[in-house]
Amino acid sequence: MIDPKEDEETNPFCYGKSLAEWLRSKFEALGYEPEPVIAEDWGWCVMLKREPFLLWVGCGNERSEFYDKITPKQKESFVPDGREITWCSFVASDTPIWTATFWKKLVGRVSTHEEVSAVSRQLEGILNNETRIHVTAEPAA
Structure with a gap:
């Protein structure tokens, strides 16, 4: 379900709040x-943790078609049918400079690769176990 006002908090035609909330409950x-x-x-964004680095899942949609089809006047009342949208999700990490410096001094270096890979596998499992979802692309290695 798409909230008609949810893209007021993002850029135009950027949806995915319901997907993010659903994934949040699955990761919980x-x-x-x-x-x-x-x-x-x-x-x-579904923020899974902030220390010693940020680990999160991004949720959104393919929106380029809307920019070509929907006029600014139509946009005021436009809410797409969520069943016709291509949804996207991905796992990412960020290491703030001050955190990276602290952990590098403490333990040598901050490695996010293992946790990102683990969460990516979990995300893939969550999506593949939902019969209503058709995964069209393999996650990046």
Whole structure:
């Protein structure tokens, strides 16, 4: 379900709040303590952890077709049918400079690769176990 006003918190035609909230509950069931979903300019973020680095799942949609089809006047009342949207999700990490410097001094270096890979596998499992979802692309290695 798409909230008609949700892209007011993102860029035009950027949806995915419901997907983010659904994934948040799935990761919570896996033992994470995710924050409430966060609006970003590109879509919605499920923050799984912040220390010693940020680990999150991004949720959004393919929106280029809307820019070509919907006029600014139509946009005021436009809400797409979520069944016709191509949804996107990905796992990412960020290491703030001050955190990276601290951990590098403490333990040598901050490596996010293993946790990003683990969360990517979990995300793939969540999506593949939902019969209503058709995964069209393999996650990046």
